[in-house]
Amino acid sequence: MTQTPTYADLWGWYEEVRQSAIQTSNEPILRAMDLHNEGWRNRERDPQHTLTLWNESKILAQVAGNTWLALYYGYWCCEALTFYLDNIQDGLDEAVKLVVEANKPEYRHCPVLGRVYRMVIDAYSLTDVLGYEDNIRQMLDFIESSIPVDVDTHSLLVAHHLVLATESGDLKGAYEWANKYLEVSEHSDFRKTTAHLTMCQLHHLREQYAPALAYAQTGELAAQQSRRVASRAVAFAWQALLLHEMGKIEEAHLLFQRATSVRAGLGTKPSGTYYDVLSKYHELRGEIEPALHLRERAIADVSGTGQLYGECKARLLYTCLLGRLGRPIDSALASVREAAQRLIAPHKFHPKIEMVERGIYEEKIIWGLVD
Secondary structure (H helix, E strand, O other): OOOOOOEOOHHHHHHHHHHHHHHOOOHHHHHHHHHHHHHHHOOOOOHHHHHHHHHHHHHHHHHOOOHHHHHHHHHHHHHHHHHHOOOHHHHHHHHHHHHHHHOOHHHOOOOOHHHHHHHHHHHHHHHHOOOOHHHHHHHHHHHHHHOOEOHHHHHHHHHHHHHHHHHOOOHHHHHHHHHHHHHHOOOOHHHHHHHHHHHHHHHHHOOOHHHHHHHHHHHHHHHHHOOOHHHHHHHHHHHHHHHHHOOOHHHHHHHHHHHHHHHOOOOOOOOHHHHHHHHHHHHHOOOHHHHHHHHHHHHHHHOOOOOHHHHHHHHHHHHHHHHHOOOOOHHHHHHHHHHHOOOOOHHHOHHHHHHHHOOOOOHHHHOOOOO
């Protein structure tokens, strides 16, 4: 497990900057903060505008001569690129530039440092979590041992350990990290949302539908409290799938409708989990073409974004669905092989392809997530 972190009071520092700006009528700083708040409110509906606003906040902080605040808003620009616009390559490039800037002596005690370094891990993970596995583990060790972090960043470091365990097929480790993630996310409905939906996913793998449903429901409540609209859609999708698997067909369909209704109108792309869960829901109902269409949309959404591992995974899940349906898989499997050649470490993905070649189409078996 992670070491006990040294905490940085990020929000205490930010509030001090705000109060000082109010007292001195520092209009550039106050304007920067207002723009950041506006961007945050609109991040899921208009992420491009959010990036513009956060970049303007960074420029205003630079004009005001507040380098720490400029670093903070630079971090948020990386967040917009990576998580809301799915521009992983640009997000990684900007994150590396931020780390170079943050290594200057003037930032030695800056409370933003943990987030800046973590942003590189985020970009590595979204690019190719297994290809960059060694880099990710090294950076996790460095941050956990050397950099003071805010509470939110600490919970996300735990989440990265969880992702590594899951994608490496370590179900026992995934459960341990998921429970740790629950523990460290209690401070925030925003983080609690992801922690509970992750526990939902892990219980679903073990076909423990009742506890999985409970986690999906509490995850939805946390998402509502923290105004995470896309995550609410994912939570409703999980509830639809689980209720159908529990034989509550009509109730499940109502939750399916809520998932798609909540998701409509957002300016961000749906997550891979959203596509995965709703495709499984349609497959379970015998609605084959909608199930295939969602898998195809998942591929289209990650292709060309720099999400190398995500594209391989989406293509393999599509191939698995074809296999379960008894349809030809040769063309789809060839596209997986081609995509895998772009991975940082293709050999780590090849065993999954080989299992599909042998006629194994169940994802949890392919990923090794079985007891």
